[in-house]
Structure formats: structure tokens, C-alpha cells
Amino acid sequence: MSATEIDFYELLEVERTADEKTLKSAYRKLAMRYHPDRNPGDAEAEAKFKAVSQAYDCLKDPQKRAAYDRYGHAAFQQGMGGGNGGAHADFGDIGDIFETIFGNAFGGGGGRARPRRGADLRYDMEISLDDAFHGKDTQIEVEVSVACGTCQGTGAEPGTAKRGCNLCHGIGKVRAQQGLFVIEKPCPNCHGRGEVIEHPCKTCRGEGRVDEAQQLDVNIPPGVDNGTRIRLSGKGEAGPMGAPPGDLYIFLHIRKHAVFEREGTALFTRVPVSFTVAALGGSVEIPGMDGTPHEITIPAGIQSGKQLRKRGAGMPVLQGRGRGDMVVEIIVETPTKLSAKQKELLREFKETETGEECPESRGFFDKIKSAWTDLTE
Structure with missing residues (x-):
């Protein structure tokens, strides 16, 4: 069976709109089913394994997938797509499959370890409803791991250099045999990096990073709500040995307001009125979050619990246009202190x-x- 004869999506048994996670899950399922080690001597299973591997190798790459979606198999013929049409699979994915099939007896999947990106960090920030309405620029201080200034993130003492690992000869992985199978695993001497630091930096002790307090500028746009997440790219923890840093995610929490309660872009408030205003009608003036007074007309005979709406007097739409509404709930108040004249009337x-x-x-x-x-x- 040739993968060029069958649609790649059909091979992987997924829809053309499948996301990356769905593609990987489908590939792993099929690769486990048709893997030659699970089907010894089965030429058809081996061919199917190569076909699904080729299909996944194409579709997991955004550029190759875009070319395939547009031109089909022709994208990889006569140099159109610039990609390799051969049947092979990402070693990390094969390692995951071996680990799933045979367990973690050898410390996980094979393949040379890639530079480990720094961890993403979380910061919880409390703001007022007024800040959420108008937006604001502010600063926060966070203590994060940053690249060591002494060794510039390499982990090696200045003036010294890393050397190739003698155990894996710079490959970053070693092989171990279990029965009929040869499994590759990260080198225990260099931890998959292929290099060894003989003279670690004294400042960072060979980690390539140190903890440091940082002042970061944060822009809070108008219209944010509870749980809104702001991402500061590259402001998370630095990766070890000069690896890229992670991101910092700021989660917003809005303090309770004295007058308004928020629901989406709507602002709710309760307004008490006297029973005479409720009976005869009238109006009340309520200052909005922008400081503009909003007149609310109260129709005669209104009852407690009735809601009146002022269009466009609510919260701004986040990253959009316009504003929500102000919703006023009327509470008819019964008088508790009456003069003799009032009682007589x-x-x-x-x-x-x-x-x-x-x-x-x-x-x-x-x-x-x-x-x-x-x-x-």
C-alpha cells in the first residue's frame, strides 16, 4: 500500500479540520496497531505503518499541511512542496509509542533531548472595577529565573567551554537492549544534551540561570473581566543552559464595587425610591462608571423588582466596540418615619x-x- 494512493486524512481516520492534538492521538493509535514489532512477519501491517507515518509526518507540519491541503500529493512531487515525502515518524512520537507498549523500563522515550524551555509562570493581580472599565498601565514585580549574566546562560565558567560527552560521543542518547528490542534513551551522563560542563559557573552553579526580581510593565485593556488572562511572552522562567524562557500569565481578579455588580458587559445596581415617586412617577440620576450622569425615568405605578435599562451605559466590550447596558432594579421603599401631617394625609x-x-x-x-x-x- 502506498500513502500516495490514499488521502492522508483518510489514512489517519480524521476529519480535514482535525487539530494537532487529534492528529497526534489518531497517529499514535494507528502506529501502535500496525507497528512491525507488534505484527512480526506481516508485510501488510508494515506497509500500513509506513503509510500512516508518512501521512502524520506531513500533516503535523503546518507548512507541509497547508501545501497538501492546496495541492494534494502533487505538493511533494517534483519539488513543489520542498518537503520529504518519505515515510518516517518523529522520533519523540515513536518513543512515546514504545513507552506505551513496553513500559518505562528504560527511563522513557529515546531521542536526543531538546533544550528544555523555561516554565510558564502565573501572577494573580487584583484590580478595581474602575480599572477594568478604563484600563490602565501598571507595573508588577516578580521574582523569576533569568539567564545568568556571568556565563551568559551557558552554565560554564567564563573562559571555559563545554566538551562532548564521552559516554554518548556527543549524540545525547545511548542504546539499551531488552530481549529482541533495542531501545534508545537519554544519556545519563549528559542528560541528553551531548555536552558536559567540566567547570560550572560559580554564580549559577552550572544551571545557566539565577533568580532575580524584575519590574515588568503591564497594559490592562478596557473591558477586562474576572479571570481575564494577560500573557507576557518570554517573561517566564529562563530555560536551563541558555534554553528559551517561558511566558508569564497574569490572571485578573476584580474587587467588589460599592454600587455596581457586573455580569458580562452589563452593570447592575439597585435603586430605592419612595412610594410616592413609585406611585406618581419621576426620575433618578445615577453616575456611570465614566462619570457621566445617567437619568433614569421611572414610570408611574412601578413595582419593586422592576428593571429599567439604560443602553450603552455599561462596561466596554473587550477588544471591541461599544458598551453594554446599565440595568437598574427599582426597590420601592416604605416610609418608616412620618410626621403627623403625613399620617393624616x-x-x-x-x-x-x-x-x-x-x-x-x-x-x-x-x-x-x-x-x-x-x-x-
Whole structure:
């Protein structure tokens, strides 16, 4: 079977929209199934193993995959794609498969160790709702591992150099045999680097990095919310022996506001009004987060719990245009301190009530009366 005769996606049994993780999972599953060591003497399985390896070798590379998606197999014929159409697999992936099949008896998969990227770091920052509304530029101080200034990250004492490892002869891996199988593993002497430091740097003790406090500038854009993550590329922990640094991720936490509660781009607040305003109607003025006063018109006869909306008076849309809404929940407040005059006026009002003024109350008591009548009949 030739991989050029069958669509690569069909070979790997995935959709053309499959992401990198899906591709790798499908490849590992098929490679384990058709691996020659699992199917000794089976020429068809060996051919299938080579075919899926070739397919994965193409699709795991973004440039090769783009060329294949556009031109198909022709992309790798007559030099069109510039890629190698031969059937081979990434050694790290094969090492993962061997480890899955045969266990970790030899300390993991083979292959020369690549420079280990520095660790990503997390920083939790608390900001106010006002900061989230307007955005802000600020500074943080973090203690991270940075490249050693004495040895420039090499780990070797200045004036000295690394030498090739005598055990693996600079390859970074050694072979060990288990029964019929020869397994490669990282060299225990140089830890897969292929080089040995005879004179470690005294400042960093051969690590190539030291801990140092750093002041970092952080830009917080308008509209951020709880859990928004800001990435500072290359500001994480430095990698060992001059390897690239990781990233710093800043997670934002917004403090509780005295007036507003936030839900997405909407700002919610509760506004108490007197029962006379609720009955007769009126208006209230609420200052927005931008300092602009927003007039909210209260219709006559409004009830507690009714929500009124002011369009465009909420939070900015993160990395977008426009703003959300301000939502005002009306709370009708019953007076607790009345003058004699006010009490007298209320008594006069009570004497003029017909029941039509509060239809919900009248309807409720009519239901109770009806239910009571049904029970007594």
C-alpha cells in the first residue's frame, strides 16, 4: 500500500479540520496497531505503518499541511512542496509509542533531548472595577529565573567551554537492549544534551540561570473581566543552559464595587425610591462608571423588582466596540418615619381607596376568598 494512493486524512481516520492534538492521538493509535514489532512477519501491517507515518509526518507540519491541503500529493512531487515525502515518524512520537507498549523500563522515550524551555509562570493581580472599565498601565514585580549574566546562560565558567560527552560521543542518547528490542534513551551522563560542563559557573552553579526580581510593565485593556488572562511572552522562567524562557500569565481578579455588580458587559445596581415617586412617577440620576450622569425615568405605578435599562451605559466590550447596558432594579421603599401631617394625609387617602388602585393586591385577595368559599361549600 502506498500513502500516495490514499488521502492522508483518510489514512489517519480524521476529519480535514482535525487539530494537532487529534492528529497526534489518531497517529499514535494507528502506529501502535500496525507497528512491525507488534505484527512480526506481516508485510501488510508494515506497509500500513509506513503509510500512516508518512501521512502524520506531513500533516503535523503546518507548512507541509497547508501545501497538501492546496495541492494534494502533487505538493511533494517534483519539488513543489520542498518537503520529504518519505515515510518516517518523529522520533519523540515513536518513543512515546514504545513507552506505551513496553513500559518505562528504560527511563522513557529515546531521542536526543531538546533544550528544555523555561516554565510558564502565573501572577494573580487584583484590580478595581474602575480599572477594568478604563484600563490602565501598571507595573508588577516578580521574582523569576533569568539567564545568568556571568556565563551568559551557558552554565560554564567564563573562559571555559563545554566538551562532548564521552559516554554518548556527543549524540545525547545511548542504546539499551531488552530481549529482541533495542531501545534508545537519554544519556545519563549528559542528560541528553551531548555536552558536559567540566567547570560550572560559580554564580549559577552550572544551571545557566539565577533568580532575580524584575519590574515588568503591564497594559490592562478596557473591558477586562474576572479571570481575564494577560500573557507576557518570554517573561517566564529562563530555560536551563541558555534554553528559551517561558511566558508569564497574569490572571485578573476584580474587587467588589460599592454600587455596581457586573455580569458580562452589563452593570447592575439597585435603586430605592419612595412610594410616592413609585406611585406618581419621576426620575433618578445615577453616575456611570465614566462619570457621566445617567437619568433614569421611572414610570408611574412601578413595582419593586422592576428593571429599567439604560443602553450603552455599561462596561466596554473587550477588544471591541461599544458598551453594554446599565440595568437598574427599582426597590420601592416604605416610609418608616412620618410626621403627623403625613399620617393624616395617608388616612385621608386610605378612606378614598376603592381597591382599583392596587389591582395585584385586590386580585390576590379575590383568589383567597374564592378558595375559601370552595373549601366551605
